[in-house]
Amino acid sequence: MVPPGKKPAGETSNSNKKCKRYFNEHWKEEFTWLEFDYERKLMFCIECRQALVKNKHGKAENAFTVGTDNFQRHALLRHVTSGAHRQALAVNREQLAFETRVHGHPELRSVVKVEVNPAKVAVLTTVYWMAKEEIPDEKCSSLLNFQKFNLCQALLASEHSEHYHPGSVREMQAAIAKVLHNEDRHRIKASPFVGLVVDETVDVLEHRSLAMFTTTVSPCNGQTSTAFLGSFELPAGEASTVAGKVGEVMRSFGIPTVKLAWLSADSTSLVAERLNGVGTALTSLCPLLTEMHCLSHGSSLLPAETIGTTEYLQKYETTVDAVYRLYSSFRGKSDGLRELRSVLDLCEIDLGSPKAIHWTSIFPAVEAVDSSWPTLVLLLESEAEHSPVARGLCEELKKFQFVAFTKILLDVLPIFQKLSRFFQIEDFDLSILKPIVSATAATLQAQQSTSGQNLQEFLSEMNEHPQDGQEGESRLYYKGIELANCSQVHLKHFEHLKETYLESVRGNLLDRFPTSVLEAISSFSAIFNPKCYPQSLEDIGSYGVSELNFLLQAYSRVVVSERALSDFPLFKRIVFSLSQLSFKDLCVKLVYSSSEMHELFPDFAVLAAIALALPLGSVLAEKISRGRELLKRSRSRRTKDEGLSDLMKIAIDGPAISEFDFALAIEYYESMRESGFIMTQVK
Numbered sequence: 001m002v003p004p005g006k007k008p009a010g011e012t013s014n015s016n017k018k019c020k021r022y023f024n025e026h027w028k029e030e031f032t033w034l035e036f037d038y039e040r041k042l043m044f045c046i047e048c049r050q051a052l053v054k055n056k057h058g059k060a061e062n063a064f065t066v067g068t069d070n071f072q073r074h075a076l077l078r079h080v081t082s083g084a085h086r087q088a089l090a091v092n093r094e095q096l097a098f099e100t101r102v103h104g105h106p107e108l109r110s111v112v113k114v115e116v117n118p119a120k121v122a123v124l125t126t127v128y129w130m131a132k133e134e135i136p137d138e139k140c141s142s143l144l145n146f147q148k149f150n151l152c153q154a155l156l157a158s159e160h161s162e163h164y165h166p167g168s169v170r171e172m173q174a175a176i177a178k179v180l181h182n183e184d185r186h187r188i189k190a191s192p193f194v195g196l197v198v199d200e201t202v203d204v205l206e207h208r209s210l211a212m213f214t215t216t217v218s219p220c221n222g223q224t225s226t227a228f229l230g231s232f233e234l235p236a237g238e239a240s241t242v243a244g245k246v247g248e249v250m251r252s253f254g255i256p257t258v259k260l261a262w263l264s265a266d267s268t269s270l271v272a273e274r275l276n277g278v279g280t281a282l283t284s285l286c287p288l289l290t291e292m293h294c295l296s297h298g299s300s301l302l303p304a305e306t307i308g309t310t311e312y313l314q315k316y317e318t319t320v321d322a323v324y325r326l327y328s329s330f331r332g333k334s335d336g337l338r339e340l341r342s343v344l345d346l347c348e349i350d351l352g353s354p355k356a357i358h359w360t361s362i363f364p365a366v367e368a369v370d371s372s373w374p375t376l377v378l379l380l381e382s383e384a385e386h387s388p389v390a391r392g393l394c395e396e397l398k399k400f401q402f403v404a405f406t407k408i409l410l411d412v413l414p415i416f417q418k419l420s421r422f423f424q425i426e427d428f429d430l431s432i433l434k435p436i437v438s439a440t441a442a443t444l445q446a447q448q449s450t451s452g453q454n455l456q457e458f459l460s461e462m463n464e465h466p467q468d469g470q471e472g473e474s475r476l477y478y479k480g481i482e483l484a485n486c487s488q489v490h491l492k493h494f495e496h497l498k499e500t501y502l503e504s505v506r507g508n509l510l511d512r513f514p515t516s517v518l519e520a521i522s523s524f525s526a527i528f529n530p531k532c533y534p535q536s537l538e539d540i541g542s543y544g545v546s547e548l549n550f551l552l553q554a555y556s557r558v559v560v561s562e563r564a565l566s567d568f569p570l571f572k573r574i575v576f577s578l579s580q581l582s583f584k585d586l587c588v589k590l591v592y593s594s595s596e597m598h599e600l601f602p603d604f605a606v607l608a609a610i611a612l613a614l615p616l617g618s619v620l621a622e623k624i625s626r627g628r629e630l631l632k633r634s635r636s637r638r639t640k641d642e643g644l645s646d647l648m649k650i651a652i653d654g655p656a657i658s659e660f661d662f663a664l665a666i667e668y669y670e671s672m673r674e675s676g677f678i679m680t681q682v683k
Contacts, residue, residue, distance in 0.1 A: 033085075040067060051092050190216075324351065431522065571601050
């Protein structure tokens with residue numbers, strides 16, 4: 001009992017507060033950096049006191065360095081996620097690493113901490129902004145001079161030292177990227193599970209590169225994060241090359257193999273066998289890994305490799321490519337041909353690039369060819385006498401098979417467009433994944449025997465005229481133009497082409513969404529989506545048992561099956577009462593380490609964390625797309641990939657300038673320069 005007139009240890013002395021708060025000794029177990037001064041009755045952070053890093057205003061003091069009596073758990077959570085605390089952790093780690101490096105050189109131990117010079121910050125903010133806005137490195141000098149001309153006091157007031165010059169832009173980018181990557185490592189370490197996205201691209205010179213992203217889950221608040229780990233050059237080789245590079249990057253970022261729960265392999269250039277090879281190699285090392293393809297990229301799910309499995313597709317693409325190159329710059333009055341030009345702008349297609357354009361997977365391009373077909377044929381006919389190219393194109397466009405196959409593409413491509421958009425929704429309903437994939441596969445199969453709407457309309461709109469002198473043979477007209485190659489042999493050949501193409505597309509779809517993946521995602525949705533639960537409480541008795549058993553078997557290494565099955569009846573009743581929550585909301589509530597549900601249902605909290613690490617959503621789709629654009633544009637300006645990954649990291653993941661810790665970047669930069677100088681002296 002506390003004697004009269006005395007406050008308990010840790011009681012706040014702030015008389016303006018409405019209630020008395022006390023320091024909780026158990027907080028020390030959760031927050032290992034926390035200390036309590038029993039004499040002053042203040043709590044503080046050991047890490048921040050040790051680092052004493054100055055902020056952008058030049059101050060090293062904050063509530064947790066001088067001590068605070070704000071005895072609330074929320075204050076601790078805010079501090080552990082603050083930039084100041086993360087910066088202190090990084091500085092202490094760097095100091096420890098530096099002391100390790102110079103262990104054998106006592107003369108190097110007197111290292112002076114970096115002072116935040118406004119001029120240095122001005123230079124680094126310029127370099128940072130240039131990377132975010134994709135401004136070439138060589139513009140740095142002129143931008144700094146321009147800022148001086150505009151009387152930037154930080155650059156005018158003092159010199160920014162010999163190290164801070166335009167020739168060191170890439171080194172400064174590396175220091176900035178290091179700050180961002182250290183935050184990535186912190187998130188990866190804290191996350192119970194990790195999702196990985198592997199995206200291989202090939203440029204026009206056949207240089208292969210591997211872009212990697214991670215999805216992580218914060219146990220502090222249950223929120224997910226997506227990070228770009230880097231772009232890495234690949235030598236030509238088999239899947240083992242890709243798998244080896246993935247393993248190397250995982251080790252570099254400290255991703256334990258037991259944490260890797262999802263692999264999303266996405267590529268427009270890598271054949272399916274190599275992608276499968278990566279998954280197979282990683283699965284042997286990562287016991288919880290589930291592999292899926294093309295779930296996160298914004299492009300069409302219709303793979304380019306389908307072209308190689310159907311011979312006519314190559315010929316069709318060659319014809320369409322010739323049409324666009326011949327008429328996309330047409331300056332006449334025809335609306336149909338102007339549509340071809342608009343397609344190139346809309347889809348950002350560069351006809352000057354030597355890289356092949358897969359026209360059969362670009363719906364607007366096919367749609368434009370279909371709508372402008374009569375105009376194209378008439379124009380080509382008028383030029384056929386003087387141009388062998390125009391004559392050959394005209395003959396190809398007038399063939400029944402060309403028009404009919406265009407109609408097939410108009411039936412198929414919108415299906416995959418809708419499917420692609422589904423994966424870009426941030427908080428989508430996972431429960432419809434299995435039904436929508438099954439329905440898509442069934443639709444493609446049905447079109448093999450019963451043609452799609454566009455093909456049916458084409459067949460019904462054709463006019464048949466008897467051919468003079470040939471009994472049983474007819475001439476077919478479409479939109480007033482006579483079609484070529486319409487014999488029974490040609491029609492039979494087209495039926496075979498249609499079936500082969502549709503079956504190939506359907507097979508690729510099912511390969512990208514294996515039954516095991518659909519079953520896993522469907523099971524997660526059944527357990528964690530309140531909207532999937534029965535409408536009546538009386539009906540939830542046997543609900544979800546088979547789905548839970550599937551998940552418990554798949555993740556038996558990280559859950560206690562008997563306990564989960566015992567907890568399931570109560571869990572279902574609570575979820576039933578939370579019908580207003582979405583799938584993600586419920587998972588966040590379970591993963592949040594301080595929530596009651598996290599304490600009550602530990603196994604379901606584990607499964608929810610796995611579900612949240614699933615690499616999906618609009619944020620990831622945008623980052624992958626941004627990465628590809630940056631890689632394409634940067635390589636057109638750079639002869640080498642040196643420093644490109646750092647530049648991409650800043651552009652993709654860098655926060656607003658006001659939110660970035662330039663003081664830490666300056667310390668890293670000068671430490672890197674100092675380390676280079678020291679290594680030169682030691683050698």
